[in-house]
Amino acid sequence: MLQQQPLDLAFQALSDPTRRAMVERLARGPASVSELAGPLPMSMSAVMQHLKVLEGAGLVVSEKVGRVRTCRVEPEALTAAERWLNDRRRSVERSLDRLGLFLEQTKPETEPRE
Template identity: 50%
Template sequence: MRPEQFDRLFHALADPYRRSMVERLSRGPATVSELAEPIAIALPSALKHLRVLEDGGIVLSEKAGRVRTYRMRPDALRTVARWISQREAAMNKAFDRLVQAMTDTPEEDE
């Protein structure tokens, strides 16, 4: 993933309203009204948030008549999970090196 795409993904997840929408969409597709109602925002505001989620590669939308329905991209959060896993692996290696250094270093008598 290119850095600017990665930045858009994290930006999209940075807002509590958008995270609430992602939470709802993780359970299945929903209309704009269904996503706006529980967080008590106007439909134009909801659409702006959904555009950010779409630009971030998290959701897809389709329009049937006058109704726009959103759903999660199947691989939407895989990139985030992979990035976190890589950071965890790096931290674990650093801690392993620290433990090894402490084991290799003899204790000094006071």
């Protein structure tokens, strides 16, 4: 891709179970990199790389105080992905409704319910 759109980065970031686990942890409150890495079966270096992906997608922001970097979720970034899904789903359901209505109108003599 020539240019990465926000949604690309968001869905891409959330497609990895480790990163989703990090978001789930951060959804319960801010945490340091060490706290994030604690339960995960990998090096802190790997966790840092996942963190950069999440930050790159705008899903997480972090701030370093002293030697501790504290991370938290940016809820608005979740909203964008949420809205895309909601819009598509509603569009599908709407077109299914239209189909059902069409079938009902063009063949009123067949039984309406299964």
